[in-house]
Amino acid sequence: MSGSFQFAEPVYLVYAKIWIGLLAVGGLILGALRLFLGRGNPTVAAAWLTYRSWWIILPLMAVPLGLGRPAVILAVMALSLLCFKEFARATGLYRDWFFTGAVYLAILFLTYLVWIRWYGMFLVWPVYVIALAWMIPVLRNRTEGMIQKVSLSIVGFLYFGWFLGHLGYFANVKEGLAYLLFLTLAVSLNDIAAYTMGKLFGRSPLASNVSPRKTWEGAIGCVFVTGAVVWSLCPLLPGFGTLQKVLAALIVGVGGQFGDLVISVIKRDIGIKDMGSVFPGHGGMLDRFDSLIFVSPLFFHMVAHFTQIR
């Protein structure tokens, strides 16, 4: 991915057309549903709210991608910081400034490693962060509740900082723009497919304790829809054969739904409904980007295995 503007890249234009087409079709369908089922219909009203938020989320993703490498790396950093912030607020870790501050610094340094393209250090940086997290209680001479805080910090850094950081590392790859455009679209469509398939065919609960709305029918239907989406998008990805297509479809289709459920596990354990209120109809940052967090490193390392990514 180059440091200059990518707005006129052929692959960018293709995805721009797909997104605009999808938003137009989605708007038309929802508009028709509003007309026939009435605005008072709770499902339609909720879907409309979610749809409107896409008009804000999409530019937030599209503009950095079009601006090139520095903007993408900084946008991923901002996303990691905001996601960790929500996690810290939800778990109560935010009250301890030593741990939250350490994780923020660790994410900033991770961004620096991405920036200078130090791949080896990028991969082993979690080792140092875990060591740092355990040093904090020792240096502060505290024991009470420290296992919990250290664990929350490690999970917070690994899952929201390091996992998402892989998204930023794509910006260092020659064909990174194509991969990033693919991921953002495929994961977003996977979320929508999971929701729609669940609504249409959902019967037998998948993990009723985690999320009462998730069903086997919805999940399997979603994997098929995502498979079809990935299959049709793969010609835009360099060096993707049949094996890579199948793996990409599984990573996005299955991984995306797991990502959604992981955040549900966190919310259920804590006992809250939404992670925040940033996006009306979606919830917080984590409610929106849950699938992307889970999928990013898996997809990255799949691509790294088959291509000369560095």
Add this chain to the structure above:
Amino acid sequence: MKRWVYIPSPLLAKSIEERLTSFPREPDIAVYGLRFIGVLVERFVLGTYFRLRIIGREKIPSEGPFVLVANHSSHLDAAVLSAVLRPSQWYHAYAVAAQDYFFRDFFWALMAVAFTNAMPFDRKGDPKKSLELCADVLQVSREAIILFPEGTRSPDGSLQQFKPGIGKLVAGTDTPVIPAYIHGAHEAWPKGHLMPRPRRVTLIMGNPRRYKGIPSTKEGSIAVADDLRKAVVNLRESYKGGIGG
């Protein structure tokens, strides 16, 4: 195995407007950042435009709860008092502000929190509950309060009667109360004027007072309020008599 307890932020699903107006305030980078910028701007303006002079700054306790009371004749007062705070107190000393006035809309709340770290006081609806909240700030979270016992800005700059609420708050407790006299704020920015004028403002701090021996009754509260009013009057006389000349 000991069960882990999670205490999520009460502000989780709240907008910035709700975060500013809800109380007690949670650690929040947006609100703390706003307050930080507010303190810097306010100290710069007070130091240059109003040439603020502080006499007896060392009388502020370095830690623990305290109440800061003063005469009230201008919007500048809360900002002037907040200028004696140490950095560790910037976010933990709250100026008690009328909810119906300072928290009426987003802009006013923003200004009140940035410049005075205001906490909303419901003087019209349920003053009793608001007083209990003030007591919690002092006794439970052990933070400080900035309060104007006159209840509202004096229209002509003269010292009005002190309301007994302050007495209810501190009578029978060990919380130190620091009286202060603000001179010049009324001339600089009186009630009803849109633009402040560049006049010198002086803040004189008195010695801390404690009311542990006074019963927490109606009479006790009135006695405390009267005593504090006298202390502020004495500071005013000492200023006119000598320090300020």
